[in-house]
Amino acid sequence: MNHCAAVLALAAVALPGIANAGWTKTYVVEWNEPAMYYGAKDGVIDPGTDCPAGTNPEIDWIKVLVDAGYTEEEAKWLRNPANPTRSPVHGQNQMAFRGKDRANVYVHPTSTPDPGLVGVSGTIGEGIDLDGNRKNGFTSPTGEKGIDNEFYRTVGCWKTYRGPPRLSSGALQFNDSMRNGGWTTVIVVAGKGDDPLNDKDVTVGFFVSADKMVKDGNGNIARDYTFSIKPDEKYEAIFPAQSKNGVITSTKPVTGMLREPAYWRDLELLRAQVRFEMKADGSLTGYVGGYRPWKDVYTGWVNARGPVIESLTWVQLPGVYYALQRNADYSPSGPKGEKTHISYALRVDALPAFVMTPDSAQQVASVQSYRSQAVPEPQRTMAAIPSIRVVDGIVIDPKSKMQAGPTAVILPPKNLANAGN
Amino acid sequence: MYYGPIMPPAPPAAVRGKTLSKKHTALGVLACVAIAHAAGSFAAPASQNADTVKVALRRITESQYRHTIADVLGPDVKIEARFEPERREDGLLALGSAELSLTSAGFEQYFALAGNIAAQALDDKRREKLVGCTPQDPAAPDDACAQAFIERQGERLFRRPLAASEVQVRLKSAALGAKQAGDFYAGLKLALTSLLVAPDFLFRIEMAEPDPANAGQYRLDAYTKASRLSFLIWDSAPDADLLAAARSGALHSQDELDRQIARLIASPKFEQGARAFFADMLQLDGFGNLVKDPAIYPKFNQSIAENAREQMLLRTVDLLVEKQGDYRDLFTSNEAFISRPLASVYGVPFASKAEWTTYRFPESSERSGILTDVGFLALNAHPGTSSPTRRGIKVLEIFMCQATPQPPANVDFSKVQDSKQGTVRGRLLDHMENEGCSGCHRRTDPIGLALEHFDGLGQLRTIENGMPIDVTAELKDVKFDGAQGLGDYLRNEPRVPACLVRNVYQYGVGQKTVGRDRSYLAAQTQAFAASGYRFPDLVASVAASPEFFRVAMPKQASNAATVASTAAPSPSPAE
Numbered sequence: 001m002n003h004c005a006a007v008l009a010l011a012a013v014a015l016p017g018i019a020n021a022g023w024t025k026t027y028v029v030e031w032n033e034p035a036m037y038y039g040a041k042d043g044v045i046d047p048g049t050d051c052p053a054g055t056n057p058e059i060d061w062i063k064v065l066v067d068a069g070y071t072e073e074e075a076k077w078l079r080n081p082a083n084p085t086r087s088p089v090h091g092q093n094q095m096a097f098r099g100k101d102r103a104n105v106y107v108h109p110t111s112t113p114d115p116g117l118v119g120v121s122g123t124i125g126e127g128i129d130l131d132g133n134r135k136n137g138f139t140s141p142t143g144e145k146g147i148d149n150e151f152y153r154t155v156g157c158w159k160t161y162r163g164p165p166r167l168s169s170g171a172l173q174f175n176d177s178m179r180n181g182g183w184t185t186v187i188v189v190a191g192k193g194d195d196p197l198n199d200k201d202v203t204v205g206f207f208v209s210a211d212k213m214v215k216d217g218n219g220n221i222a223r224d225y226t227f228s229i230k231p232d233e234k235y236e237a238i239f240p241a242q243s244k245n246g247v248i249t250s251t252k253p254v255t256g257m258l259r260e261p262a263y264w265r266d267l268e269l270l271r272a273q274v275r276f277e278m279k280a281d282g283s284l285t286g287y288v289g290g291y292r293p294w295k296d297v298y299t300g301w302v303n304a305r306g307p308v309i310e311s312l313t314w315v316q317l318p319g320v321y322y323a324l325q326r327n328a329d330y331s332p333s334g335p336k337g338e339k340t341h342i343s344y345a346l347r348v349d350a351l352p353a354f355v356m357t358p359d360s361a362q363q364v365a366s367v368q369s370y371r372s373q374a375v376p377e378p379q380r381t382m383a384a385i386p387s388i389r390v391v392d393g394i395v396i397d398p399k400s401k402m403q404a405g406p407t408a409v410i411l412p413p414k415n416l417a418n419a420g421n
Numbered sequence: 422m423y424y425g426p427i428m429p430p431a432p433p434a435a436v437r438g439k440t441l442s443k444k445h446t447a448l449g450v451l452a453c454v455a456i457a458h459a460a461g462s463f464a465a466p467a468s469q470n471a472d473t474v475k476v477a478l479r480r481i482t483e484s485q486y487r488h489t490i491a492d493v494l495g496p497d498v499k500i501e502a503r504f505e506p507e508r509r510e511d512g513l514l515a516l517g518s519a520e521l522s523l524t525s526a527g528f529e530q531y532f533a534l535a536g537n538i539a540a541q542a543l544d545d546k547r548r549e550k551l552v553g554c555t556p557q558d559p560a561a562p563d564d565a566c567a568q569a570f571i572e573r574q575g576e577r578l579f580r581r582p583l584a585a586s587e588v589q590v591r592l593k594s595a596a597l598g599a600k601q602a603g604d605f606y607a608g609l610k611l612a613l614t615s616l617l618v619a620p621d622f623l624f625r626i627e628m629a630e631p632d633p634a635n636a637g638q639y640r641l642d643a644y645t646k647a648s649r650l651s652f653l654i655w656d657s658a659p660d661a662d663l664l665a666a667a668r669s670g671a672l673h674s675q676d677e678l679d680r681q682i683a684r685l686i687a688s689p690k691f692e693q694g695a696r697a698f699f700a701d702m703l704q705l706d707g708f709g710n711l712v713k714d715p716a717i718y719p720k721f722n723q724s725i726a727e728n729a730r731e732q733m734l735l736r737t738v739d740l741l742v743e744k745q746g747d748y749r750d751l752f753t754s755n756e757a758f759i760s761r762p763l764a765s766v767y768g769v770p771f772a773s774k775a776e777w778t779t780y781r782f783p784e785s786s787e788r789s790g791i792l793t794d795v796g797f798l799a800l801n802a803h804p805g806t807s808s809p810t811r812r813g814i815k816v817l818e819i820f821m822c823q824a825t826p827q828p829p830a831n832v833d834f835s836k837v838q839d840s841k842q843g844t845v846r847g848r849l850l851d852h853m854e855n856e857g858c859s860g861c862h863r864r865t866d867p868i869g870l871a872l873e874h875f876d877g878l879g880q881l882r883t884i885e886n887g888m889p890i891d892v893t894a895e896l897k898d899v900k901f902d903g904a905q906g907l908g909d910y911l912r913n914e915p916r917v918p919a920c921l922v923r924n925v926y927q928y929g930v931g932q933k934t935v936g937r938d939r940s941y942l943a944a945q946t947q948a949f950a951a952s953g954y955r956f957p958d959l960v961a962s963v964a965a966s967p968e969f970f971r972v973a974m975p976k977q978a979s980n981a982a983t984v985a986s987t988a989a990p991s992p993s994p995a996e
Contacts, residue, residue: 211761214724214761214762214765215722216715216719216720216721216722217713217715217719217720217721217722218715218716218719220719222719222720222722222765223720223765224720224764224765224766224768225761225762225764225765225771226761226764226765226770226771226772354764354769354770354771356770356771356772360771360772360773360774361772362772363770363772
């Protein structure tokens with residue numbers, strides 16, 4: 001929906017007093033996921049140009065545990081779901097303690113040798129040329145060189161992330177949560193010229209709304225709903241940009257933070273840029289890219305219960321840690337500094353929506369920061385699963401008779417064998 | 422109108438024909454007793470005196486049921502049930518209610534609901550306020566306290582005092598229940614359940630009595646008058662004040678009648694009465710079955726349907742009750758209430774944190790009055806397309822009281838239903854080549870074609886299948902352009918306020934108007950115009966008129982066997 005005419009008409013009739021930009025288009029993010037180019041025909045684990053051997057293979061955890069120093073009998077006991085005394089607490093939690101001297105590998109990933117993580121070896125990738133160097137990075141599906149997305153290179157063959165657009169398990173999980181009311185992100189695009197499709201002075205703003213998205217009769221997110229901006233201390237990003245033939249691109253990198261569809265919710269981006277296409281049907285689609293702290297991402301997975309992530313998604317988290325560290329490509333302190341950040345792109349699809357000022361009184365007509373209006377909120381938990389107490393990547397149950405740990409007795413005494421813990 | 426007897430419903434299958442074991446203690450016994458009492462009410466109607474005569478029966482509507490329970494037993498009593506379907510007759514459910522009986526399945530629903538309501542009304546937190554007395558022993562029967570409760574609540578629910586026999590039978594069940602369960606309030610629940618499933622509650626039984634001022638003539642008894650007033654103005658049972666006026670006979674005087682009408686209209690409950698009337702007249706029950714093709718109208722969902730219904734009522738009640746505005750403005754006002762879901766359909770922002778807010782549509786929106794509300798447009802359309810014919814039929818029927826006959830059985834609709842070709846106007850013109858169709862379509866289609874800038878969901882459009890939509894129309898010698906032109910036409914059409922007058926009268930009395938009512942309706946219409954087309958004045962004028970209480974005596978029943986099944990056949994004096 002082209003809101004431009006509607007905005008102006010309504011402003012004149014119903015909403016006087018709006019400070020107008022030349023034009024304004026407003027959207028709600030109906031889908032967002034890490035930009036992961038999918039190179040196979042179908043299926044998640046099948047080989048493709050992105051991952052010629054398919055996804056990372058299922059892991060032989062008996063071998064992993066034996067390599068970590070457990071006896072084969074202990075390893076089998078820990079991994080045997082039929083073992084009546086193998087409680088989730090003890091059995092799964094013990095998976096964490098496979099580092100040197102049985103250190104917790106989730107919080108001390110370098111306490112174990114790099115177990116490896118198969119990364120993307122294809123040359124096609126999605127995202128944005130963040131460093132302006134067309135000689136590095138991927139080539140976009142449309143042929144653009146220099147796409148910087150080392151995050152994709154690192155985890156693109158991990159089956160959580162792999163799949164056709166909108167079909168990877170991770171994207172489905174978190175977008176379902178968002179679309180069912182978990183959170184809402186709105187986008188305001190405003191230009192000072194006369195033609196939204198070709199404007200040298202465009203600003204793109206990402207904001208939070210407390211208004212939930214609504215599903216239409218087909219189960220998709222409905223267009224044209226109204227969302228009021230909720231000033232937020234953290235989640236806000238404003239991008240200077242331009243539009244050319246309906247494609248919006250950043251004119252200057254910025255720092256910003258978005259709410260990410262992932263266990264670690266803070267998508268903190270340095271040197272962030274956008275690349276969006278204004279579609280004929282009124283929607284907006286494209287990417288937000290930048291360099292993000294890679295350790296945060298790793299922490300997100302650890303806090304999502306390391307043993308569960310590892311078992312279900314076929315990776316060893318220390319391997320992810322090593323891979324992210326290896327592929328990190330940006331240092332805030334300069335080229336010689338520690339590479340604490342990794343290039344990343346979020347694929348975003350947004351629908352036309354009405355976006356209102358925080359008091360809901362009028363439509364926004366320009367892009368501005370609302371951070372100063374944010375009401376301080378209680379410290380938000382970054383726990384991936386707030387209802388569960390996760391410590392160092394494992395769920396602690398103080399009542400359990402057999403606690404996992406470096407010194408835990410793995411095989412239960414005979415008298416406990418049938419006690420069910 | 423059906424003046425015959427009501428057949429007593431079969432008892433619920435759950436208890437029918439069963440011999441209760443001792444294990445089926447209090448609850449099962451109570452249920453059986455309650456049903457027996459309910460059926461007993463059919464067999465022994467409580468007449469005020471031997472000369473009264475039953476002149477009409479009207480099953481109370483779902484909204485009347487809900488409002489009555491809220492008023493009598495408390496607004497926080499939850500009513501969670503599916504009600505028996507209602508029936509629309511000559512454009513009004515109120516007319517259909519005079520022809521409705523009660524199925525056994527319906528009775529089972531009422532019975533289950535009654536038990537649930539009684540349990541809520543007499544739970545620990547509500548009983549003290551509702552019962553009004555304290556039993557000497559809460560674990561035993563207390564006839565004095567129970568009788569006071571039965572008489573007081575019975576009068577509110579039956580809209581008349583209970584006869585001694587009606588009290589006694591429920592008193593017995595209350596005592597039996599209290600004894601069986603060892604709980605005074607368990608017995609009281611049984612008595613209340615019995616009241617709630619009695620036909621005297623579920624049906625408005627209108628009674629007439631000999632008119633002392635006109636020998637040989639009948640007049641409605643005062644309690645029936647009270648009910649007519651209360652259900653017309655409040656959509657609920659009479660309150661204590663109105664019942665007192667009936668009990669004393671003061672309601673037969675014009676002064677008291679006028680005083681009561683003024684009181685009822687001044688009450689906040691007049692708004693619920695107006696909502697009920699317009700929900701009936703505007704045929705908003707259709708939203709319950711409204712479906713749209715999600716492939717064509719993806720924005721439609723249950724929330725949109727519910728909001729669209731409410732929007733029409735908010736617009737109507739705000740204009741006619743809150744603002745006491747001119748009824749005719751209903752067709753031209755571009756100010757509406759919108760909600761967040763509806764705003765998405767209208768394609769406008771929702772500038773409020775509240776659930777509803779007012780919104781003035783700009784001229785360019787082509788919105789003008791209730792006919793351009795999403796509710797009217799969506800309700801009177803097909804699941805996948807608009808329907809000028811259906812919209813035209815409903816404008817004529819709802820707002821001008823003009824019925825349109827059903828189409829002949831052998832009509833070929835193939836051309837008009839081919840929504841992939843051209844505009845509806847073109848397809849209808851083809852259709853009207855059939856002489857059997859053109860007579861009606863000439864009346865209906867111009868009205869609907871003026872609304873064609875709104876699709877089957879009521880969204881603004883100007884193109885159909887790539888062709889611009891022409892919304893000019895001509896009805897007899899009147900030409901108008903688009904929805905705003907149609908709104909102006911209806912605003913100035915005398916049949917529109919006349920139709921409202923007729924509907925208010927029919928709704929209130931539960932009877933179709935006939936030829937002899939013409940002069941009365943004309944006079945009421947004139948008074949309505951003189952009031953500035955103010956709805957409250959119209960209601961007051963109709964309610965205060967002698968015609969509102971005119972007795973329509975039942976015709977001689979033709980089926981003797983059926984008549985015999987009622988215990989007290991009414992005398993049938995000639996009309």
